[in-house]
Amino acid sequence: MPLTVLSRSQLRELLHALSRDEIRNLQRNLADALREYSSGSQEKGCSAAYQPQRTAITRQNGCTTLFMPASTGQTIGIKMISLQDGGAAGCAVERDTVNMQEKEQTSSRRRGSFRNSVASISSDLSDLSVGSQEDKEDSNSISPATTTNSSAAGSSTDSSTLLTGCVNQQNVTSNISRTLGAWPGAGTRDTSPRGSVTLLDGESLPFALINAHELTAFRTALASLMMFNRRKKVRTLLVFGAGTQAYWHIRLALVLRGEDIRRVYIVNRSFDRAAKLLQEIYQPENTEWRRDVKFSAVSADFGEYSRVLKEHVRKADAIFCCTPSPEPLFPAEYLTSGEGRQKGRLICAIGSYKAHMAEIHPDILRDEVNLQAAHSHWHKQIHRSGVILVDSLDAALKEAGEIIQAGIKPKQVVELGELLMVRDATREAATVDEEKSLREWAQRGNVIYKSVGLGLMDLVTGGDLVRLARERKLGTTVEDF
Structure with missing residues (x-):
């Protein structure tokens, strides 16, 4: 299984080359995933029922690292990002504020x-x-x-x-x-998150590793602009x-x-x-x-x-x-x-x-x-x-x-x-x-x-970007990973 690696500079090159139609297609796919996430239906893998709880670790230096696993049904993966926010040291698992039945x-x-x-x-x-x-x-x-x-x-x-x-x-x-x-x-300290997104296929074989810095900002803007379009x-x-x-x-x-x-x-x-x-x-x-x-x-x-x-x-x-x-x-x-x-x-x-x-x-x-x-x-x-x-x-x-x-x-x-x-x-x-x-x-x-932010957003948009990168021969490919 080949592994596609997209560095920050490689991903940025891809994002800057996207046409308006390509951006709108990425936005549509993300909208479909968010609709499935909120549906409560367990027929498709984007539902909230299939999204694992995320956890966070804050080190002694005040750097917090978030671990955000997610699933789309066809793809599973995890995003790991670190932010310097001066939090108290320790580990905390995010628990559901509203259980599934109450949420429904x-x-x-x-x-x-x-x-x-x-x-x-x-x-x-x-x-x-x-x-x-x-x-x-x-x-x-x-x-x-x-x-x-x-x-x-x-x-x-x-x-x-x-x-x-x-x-x-x-x-x-x-x-x-x-x-x-x-x-x-x-x-002028850059407070943007640093880390990576790892994507695995349906057989749990890794097929992509993406620098999270640019991806996080891009997919967040895609979601914000859904209402902006109207x-x-x-x-x-x-x-x-x-x-x-x-x-x-x-x-x-x-x-x-x-x-x-x-x-x-x-x-x-x-x-x-x-x-x-x-x-x-x-x-x-x-x-x-x-x-x-x-x-x-x-x-x-x-x-x-x-x-x-x-x-x-x-x-x-x-x-x-x-x-x-x-x-x-x-x-x-x-x-x-x-x-x-x-x-x-x-x-x-x-x-x-x-x-x-x-x-x-x-x-x-x-x-x-x-x-x-x-x-x-x-x-x-x-x-x-x-x-x-x-x-x-x-x-x-x-x-x-x-x-x-x-x-x-x-x-x-x-x-x-x-x-x-x-x-x-x-x-x-x-x-x-x-x-x-x-x-x-x-x-x-x-x-x-x-x-x-949702790990699901990174999986959906990240997967689409990997496909575009492969079509354009962008990124670094590791054969038979």
């Missing part, structure tokens, strides 16, 4: 109530197609020539003239390495973080919806790291997917950081949080106040992965699940679902700091795969009003998605 009952009740509140995911989500362009000229859209009037030095700069991207209103050009020094600079308006994106996760969320968003996007704001605590990301985005080979989208970044040491941060959050049509932050990245009132409620947004939080971490303020989640009539006058323009969207119910209840700290209950959580399941029921029984309510929520309403 909870899921059934949750699907029914969710369908009554926002219908369900519409039938056209099955092909994960790009959202309609009818809203391109929406009068509430942010102009691509948005102007920022002040800088740390007090000068006035029109951001529309910063064609090469900017950090704290300083232009980022191709010679940035000569002005900022070697990468990464001080305070959004009506995505003119303005806000991305927190400047690492590998941020890069792939930006790149895939532009590959899939680049013709609709006008502006990308990046917020990062480190100036150097943000500058490095912009430098990479503005490499000549990225012109095709970057298009003429305007990029700008702001770091925490910017003189008017608070003002600019508030403006960016309020203007954003989609917010991607890609940091292992132990505290909220922006105040809750930016989105929960009357002004903050005037538009619907897609918010994807994928960086935090422990109970003490929270990229989104818990009050924002509480506000999302609270549908009391007393607040109805704030919701004439947007639709709220009353639920938080997650990749895994069990994992989110154990690991998602935002959900834990907000006190979100299982009945207020819906798995991404469950939306695809309810879609099938809706196709048969939905009324015209239900379909309309669904489209309004999926395309224009508030959608909060929290992801902590």
Whole structure:
């Protein structure tokens, strides 16, 4: 049995060469697996019943290693990744927060109530197609020539003239390495996970070994962008973080919806790291997917950081949080106040992965699940679902700091795969009003998605990428392994 080894550089070469159609095919396959994961059916190997519990070991140096076994029915494997998070030394096996019978009952009740509140995911989500362009000229859209009037030095700069991207209103050009020094600079530690994914066939013979660094970020972005594809308006994106996760969320968003996007704001605590990301985005080979989208970044040491941060959050049509932050990245009132409620947004939080971490303020989640009539006058323009969207119910209840700290209950959580399941029921029984309510929520309403990751996601996407690599003669092959 030959073994295909994909190093980080080899996998990155493959990922950068993927066409839009290939990315959408990878996304469809992942969506199918997540639907099977949430179905509760044991007929196929992707069901949650066939996903082993994961375990974690934290060493004396504060480095935590996660062991994430998974199965697809045709493929089994394990992902091992390490993160420097300063945890307490020891070993812990993740136990199910909700047992299988209780989970099935909870899921059934949750699907029914969710369908009554926002219908369900519409039938056209099955092909994960790009959202309609009818809203391109929406009068509430942010102009691509948005102007920022002040800088740390007090000068006035029109951001529309910063064609090469900017950090704290300083232009980022191709010679940035000569002005900022070697990468990464001080305070720019890469917090991306390091490790590998091992894949075995149905006879338990290893057929692939993949570097997990790039794969983790890529498959996470694939899942985040499933709902992004359905959004009506995505003119303005806000991305927190400047690492590998941020890069792939930006790149895939532009590959899939680049013709609709006008502006990308990046917020990062480190100036150097943000500058490095912009430098990479503005490499000549990225012109095709970057298009003429305007990029700008702001770091925490910017003189008017608070003002600019508030403006960016309020203007954003989609917010991607890609940091292992132990505290909220922006105040809750930016989105929960009357002004903050005037538009619907897609918010994807994928960086935090422990109970003490929270990229989104818990009050924002509480506000999302609270549908009391007393607040109805704030919701004439947007639709709220009353639920938080997650990749895994069990994992989110154990690991998602935002959900834990907000006190979100299982009945207020819906798995991404469950939306695809309810879609099938809706196709048969939905009324015209239900379909309309669904489209309004999926395309224009508030959608909060929290992801902590699944080994199943690595197996499905990793297996597809190995097949593509073999077709293109990429990777290192070990014969008769």
